[in-house]
Amino acid sequence: MVRRIDLTGADGLRLAAWEFTDPPKGRSADADQAPGVLLLHGLMGRASHWAPTARWLSERHRAVALDQRGHGRSDKPAEGPFTREAYVADAAAAVEQLGLAPAVLIGHSMGALTAWQLAAERPDLVKALVISDMRASALGAASQREWESWFRSWPLPFATLADVRKWFGEDDPRVERPNPARGAFFAEVMAEGPDGWRPLFSRRQMLTSRETWVFDAHWDSLAQVRCPTLVVRGLDGELGRAEAQEMVRVLPQGRYAEVPDAGHLVHYDQPEGWRAALAPFLEDVSPC
Template sequence: MEIEGAYGTRLHVTEFGGTGPGILLLHGLTDHAGTWASTASWLTAYGRVVAYDARGHGTSERPDGPYTRDAYVGDAAAVIERLGLGPALVIGHSMGGLTAWQLAGRRPDLVRGIVVGDMSPVTPVDAVRGWRDWLASWPVPFASLDEVRAHFGADRPALGEVFAEVMRHDPDGWRPRAHTEHVLATVEHWAARDHRPELALVTCPALVVAGGRSDNPVPGQREAADLLPYATFALLPESGHVLHREDPAGWRAAVEPFAAVLCGRDGGRARLTSGGGSA
């Protein structure tokens, strides 16, 4: 399915199934909607689960721009409104987590709760340079998907699969679907910023989940949970950055009870924390 997002950008939407409250899944930078398949397999018990390829990603349109925060937040709002998902539980990983809390702060009418997966509220001043250098180090084109898996998943096989899923086959080999200039334009609009003041604008329940082996500092993510007015914090100590793929069992254990309460399908067995805090 395709819908029109912000600024007329065509977005590819994946319906995972389920009925009831809307649940919107937002992937991270360079990723795609399909990364949520395993999460969606159990989330459909709690509502209608939808994901989409962000602008410039997957099979969505790759416009020259904009790749601003307004564009990404506008796309999420458009999906919720056009598909009648609101108020939705919005679950975001990395860049998707940033979009989730910004959407909740700007459009509280569209959001019933958020899950922020491994995203720091204070972003590095050298993020653009870091991403540019890292992308330049990729030995593209890859000769095969096995080479992709070996390059990205030598120590963490789950990451090899994640990156294999976002490659396209060109005549000379395999290349990432997301264009480098679009990735860097995206990072430019969140790098070297202190997003902590945005967290106080979120009035819905929130869950912050961090990876103990992620490059994103855990203390900063704990602070995010403390700054969100109605939030809890969960740590997956053995996971890296891509929580839902590196530690799917831990991710489910953290997120499923929150989703059950938010979507009214916990049988009254649990209650959300009122006020910032940790768990």
């Protein structure tokens, strides 16, 4: 079962969260007694992208995925704010309102940055952390310009979801080889309107969100994370092996895992490899 929960963000925004409530195996049917996990998607993502992960997590954990501000079914205020502080405050509010603390935070890309910044600022709320394919180094102005150009290249509106899957999985200039998982990922963040299919999010707001972290390095906040932390990278993802291993070195309780044949969308590209990478870590930090 999946149920929607409406939460209140730090500045009064309505946030949508999705709880996967299958009774944990070997435990009572009261899932609220299971170890809490909050799942944070990346830029342009949504909570439903975590559904396969949340289903197996719910066997032993209370798994909740959050639509972050500007994404999915959460509010998308025209003027934001879409700052790092706002995203972190929202995640803290979600953990507190859901009664998950101390929670395991699992974040992908921008969601991973939100997770580790929350762990650094509020260690009382976080017992363990999973960082999936997010860099600690600055990406710079060239990266932001590339994203602006990429957004302009989208052939909106798409006539059908099949067109969405084909463009993002095959025709997108960023795709080096066909990737059906990538096409499916983007099909899930589209909504049908009178003229066709368009993203659930504002591309302008996504650029605004991104510019609040892309120009800065985040090593200092990473070093402040005291809880056990697993850094996961896809072998073909955006986080290189050398940087990932340096992140593990900087973390006081860092661990490292790789997922073969996976790109940036690690949990989407290789769900079984992703599970194999996380399961031993989660067993250590949240034994059942």
